[in-house]
Amino acid sequence: xxxxxxxxxxxxxxxxxxxxxxxxxxxxxxxxxxxxxxxxxxxxxxxxxxxxxxxxxxxxxxxxxxxxxxxxxxxxxxxxxxxxxxxxxxxxxxxxxxxxxxxxxxx
Amino acid sequence: xxxxxxxxxxxxxxxxxxxxxxxxxxxxxxxxxxxxxxxxxxxxxxxxxxxxxxxxxxxxxxxxxxxxxxxxxxxxxxxxxxxxxxxxxxxxxxxxxxxxxxxxxxx
Numbered sequence: 001x002x003x004x005x006x007x008x009x010x011x012x013x014x015x016x017x018x019x020x021x022x023x024x025x026x027x028x029x030x031x032x033x034x035x036x037x038x039x040x041x042x043x044x045x046x047x048x049x050x051x052x053x054x055x056x057x058x059x060x061x062x063x064x065x066x067x068x069x070x071x072x073x074x075x076x077x078x079x080x081x082x083x084x085x086x087x088x089x090x091x092x093x094x095x096x097x098x099x100x101x102x103x104x105x106x107x
Numbered sequence: 108x109x110x111x112x113x114x115x116x117x118x119x120x121x122x123x124x125x126x127x128x129x130x131x132x133x134x135x136x137x138x139x140x141x142x143x144x145x146x147x148x149x150x151x152x153x154x155x156x157x158x159x160x161x162x163x164x165x166x167x168x169x170x171x172x173x174x175x176x177x178x179x180x181x182x183x184x185x186x187x188x189x190x191x192x193x194x195x196x197x198x199x200x201x202x203x204x205x206x207x208x209x210x211x212x213x214x
Contacts, residue, residue, distance in 0.1 A: 001170070001172050001175065001179045001187055001189075002179065003163075003179060003181055003185035003186060003187045004185070004186055004187075005182075005184040005185050005186070006162065006184045006185075006186055007183070007184030008184065022160070022186070023160050023188070023211065023213075025134060025135055025213045026134055026214075027132060027133055027134055027135075028132055028134075028135050028213070030160065030211060053129070053130050053137065055113065055209070056110075057164075057184070063108070065108050068108065072108045072109065072110060074110055075112075076114070077112040077113045077114030077115060077164070078110035078111070078112050078113075079110060079111055079112070079113055079129070080108055080110045080111075081130070082108075102162070102209075104130065104137060104211070106130075106132045106135070107133075
């Protein structure tokens with residue numbers, strides 16, 4: 001058995017967020033997301049049919065939730081559960097380093 | 108929404124490994140494991156009914172797999188898929204710092 005690494009290699013330009021499927025189950029999937037300063041376009045919201053559990057592994061990010069005024073700031077090790085149809089958006093991701101997320105989407 | 112953190116607080120003595128259920132789905136569960144130098148007792152093997160995807164978040168560890176001579180060393184960010192009934196054991200975990208794992212068990 002040889003491990004793979006979620007954090008490497010992350011050098012180089014990341015013009016768009018990178019989504020990598022790590023594991024596909026019957027009712028869940030696990031993915032890695034790499035951001036490099038991207039944010040959800042102004043005025044747009046995610047409104048997902050599945051629940052999401054998300055962990056920030058490196059970098060940092062700010063998430064906004066519909067109905068909340070304060071942006072939720074995530075640092076490495078921070079995780080959140082986002083219920084299906086909880087509208088949310090990524091306000092910002094770290095512009096100085098890559099932000100790596102691990103997300104579990106499930107029904 | 109307020110995040111929780113997988114890596115803190117981790118101070119203090121950890122006489123036994125700590126298992127924390129983070130998320131329970133219909134056919135999967137997500138848990139955090141914190142080790143502090145523990146290993147699987149000599150001669151014992153894990154033989155699990157479920158598949159496991161495991162990610163090492165901090166610390167380090169050595170995993171042995173039945174039929175393999177080399178111990179698989181995991182560093183932060185390393186992940187592995189361990190199929191159900193793939194016999195394995197934890198040969199060692201870091202004695203100097205806490206080792207934090209994220210494990211997905213699924214059917």
